[in-house]
Amino acid sequence: xxxxxxxxxxxxxxxxxxxxxxxxxxxxxxxxxxxxxxxxxxxxxxxxxxxxxxxxxxxxxxxxxxxxxxxxxxxxxxxxxxxxxxxxxxxxxxxxxxxxxxx
Numbered sequence: 001x002x003x004x005x006x007x008x009x010x011x012x013x014x015x016x017x018x019x020x021x022x023x024x025x026x027x028x029x030x031x032x033x034x035x036x037x038x039x040x041x042x043x044x045x046x047x048x049x050x051x052x053x054x055x056x057x058x059x060x061x062x063x064x065x066x067x068x069x070x071x072x073x074x075x076x077x078x079x080x081x082x083x084x085x086x087x088x089x090x091x092x093x094x095x096x097x098x099x100x101x102x103x
Contacts (some may be wrong), residue, residue, distance in 0.1 A: 002014060002041040002044050002046075003042070003078075004021055004031070005034055007029065009023050009024070009028060012024060012046040013025070014044075014046060015049040016052075018050075019051075032085045036052065036054065036055060036068075037050055037054045037055070040057045040058060040061045042059070044062075045061040045062070045071075046060075046061065046062050047063045047064075047077070048060060048066075050066045050067065052067055053068030054066050054071070054100045059073050059074040060072065060074070060075045061074070061076045061077070062071075063075070063092065064078075064079045064080070066080070066081045067082045068083045069081055069086075070083075070086070070096075072086075072087045073088050074087070074088045075087055078090070079093075080094070082097045083097055084096055084100065084101075085099075085101070085102065086101045087101075087102045087103065089103060
């Protein structure tokens with residue numbers, strides 16, 4: 001379970017691109033009005049792929065890929081961001097177009 005901008009979704013792979021929330025390959029919602037995506041989930045077991053910036057309030061068991069900046073708690077996989085990265089512990093690698101703060 002994961003909460004994106006106040007709405008709850010269920011799935012393993014979450015993609016937000018072209019202003020669409022896609023859960024396990026199925027388009028679920030439009031988020032074109034959101035400047036930054038906020039994701040709340042105590043522990044999300046899956047991968048996140050976001051076109052813009054993302055704030056994740058909770059842990060991600062998979063990878064996080066963002067076209068903008070990433071702010072998050074723990075990530076068990078890797079983080080790739082077009083902007084800056086500000087995370088707690090990251091289990092994999094970090095690649096960022098801006099500054100990196102973690103640990």
